[in-house]
Amino acid sequence: MKQTLNIGMAGAGLSCAVIARLLAEAGHRVQLFDRRSHVAGNCHTERDGETGVMVHTYGPHIFHTDDDEVWDFVNRYQRFMPYVNRVKATTGGRVYSLPINLHTINQFFGRTFNPAEARAFIEAQADTSITAPQSFEEQALRFIGRPLYEAFFRGYTRKQWEVDPARLPAAILKRLPVRFNYDDNYFAHKHQGMPEHGYTAMVERILDHPGIAVTLNAELSPSAVGDYDHVFWSGPMDGFFGYDQGRLRYRTLDFQKFSGQGDLQGCAVMNYTDEAVPYTRITEHKHFSPWEQHAGSVCYREFSRACGPDDIPYYPVHLTEGDDLVRAYQARAQAQPNVTFVGRLGTYRYMDMDVTIREALNAARAFLARRQA
Numbered sequence: 001m002k003q004t005l006n007i008g009m010a011g012a013g014l015s016c017a018v019i020a021r022l023l024a025e026a027g028h029r030v031q032l033f034d035r036r037s038h039v040a041g042n043c044h045t046e047r048d049g050e051t052g053v054m055v056h057t058y059g060p061h062i063f064h065t066d067d068d069e070v071w072d073f074v075n076r077y078q079r080f081m082p083y084v085n086r087v088k089a090t091t092g093g094r095v096y097s098l099p100i101n102l103h104t105i106n107q108f109f110g111r112t113f114n115p116a117e118a119r120a121f122i123e124a125q126a127d128t129s130i131t132a133p134q135s136f137e138e139q140a141l142r143f144i145g146r147p148l149y150e151a152f153f154r155g156y157t158r159k160q161w162e163v164d165p166a167r168l169p170a171a172i173l174k175r176l177p178v179r180f181n182y183d184d185n186y187f188a189h190k191h192q193g194m195p196e197h198g199y200t201a202m203v204e205r206i207l208d209h210p211g212i213a214v215t216l217n218a219e220l221s222p223s224a225v226g227d228y229d230h231v232f233w234s235g236p237m238d239g240f241f242g243y244d245q246g247r248l249r250y251r252t253l254d255f256q257k258f259s260g261q262g263d264l265q266g267c268a269v270m271n272y273t274d275e276a277v278p279y280t281r282i283t284e285h286k287h288f289s290p291w292e293q294h295a296g297s298v299c300y301r302e303f304s305r306a307c308g309p310d311d312i313p314y315y316p317v318h319l320t321e322g323d324d325l326v327r328a329y330q331a332r333a334q335a336q337p338n339v340t341f342v343g344r345l346g347t348y349r350y351m352d353m354d355v356t357i358r359e360a361l362n363a364a365r366a367f368l369a370r371r372q373a
């Protein structure tokens, strides 16, 4: 007879929720703990008490993916409403379209280029001596040239990461497309949408299975690993080891809320790319649910800073030169016999929601396959 395993999980974000679901459906018992008072981790959403607007409590989360199975998976637990992320940027006292597209180029340079002309113009500004860009700055100088880099990326990136863009990996900039047409969709993926009742409702449904017990406001202690047949850990990787070699670098975010009536900024996300403006962006949450009607509106001004021991970690900080501390913790994590480290904090990587779910599906299946072998 197949053995029922007792599985412990740290963190009720997307990673552990997805793994818990698959393991529970396979007949195992899952005990999941989260130190916060809600599930869904940093994609948590809740209605604002004053206006009724669905707020992305820990900053904007837009679901986008090319992965059909991941899209089908999330749609099983929540209806996804059509949503296209169209971001604007304020720089030098003017508003532009993002990501960099033909409109941005024509607005910024005061021209009326067609796609081929714009491509040739930008190529002439690009530093073609950079053949294999390693850093964020090299990637920018190679593909968009200095004027656009300085207007849209340098200041924002220095605020967001507090590191010179020459020391940040090119992968961060590669998240954003550059287009020579008027397509201003921030993402180039096949599927994009917003969960009708928010991410927290979606995660609650994923976790709604008789084999899953969720305990909030409580932590799974690394010393309790032995109480389970296996543990999935989506908390900070260095936290599992009691930070005994020091703390990994994360960025945390602060949100300054303001509210009012009607439409306060006219779009969901406005980036402020000048370094002199202390915040990185303002999010007006009602625009994330365009199918809802609300008289009031809630906005968050977003500030990025180094994450202290009592702050919520958001972004792992990877540098081009690599980091011995990251490598050391990663090696120890991989060597843990009965623990699988998952997710953005557990693996210390900058992951989007769809990648998180893909990796969670894979991790759960690999675990089940090992047990059957």
Ligand code: UDP
Binding pocket: 089, 098, 152, 153, 154, 156, 157, 160, 172, 173, 175, 176, 271, 273
């Ligand atoms: N970025 C920038 N200017 C912008 C938007 C993004 O310099 O107007 C850079 C910045 O370094 C940021 C990265 O591109 O961290 C990735 O941007 P994305 O919008 O994907 O960030 P997220 O929403 O994940 O914070």
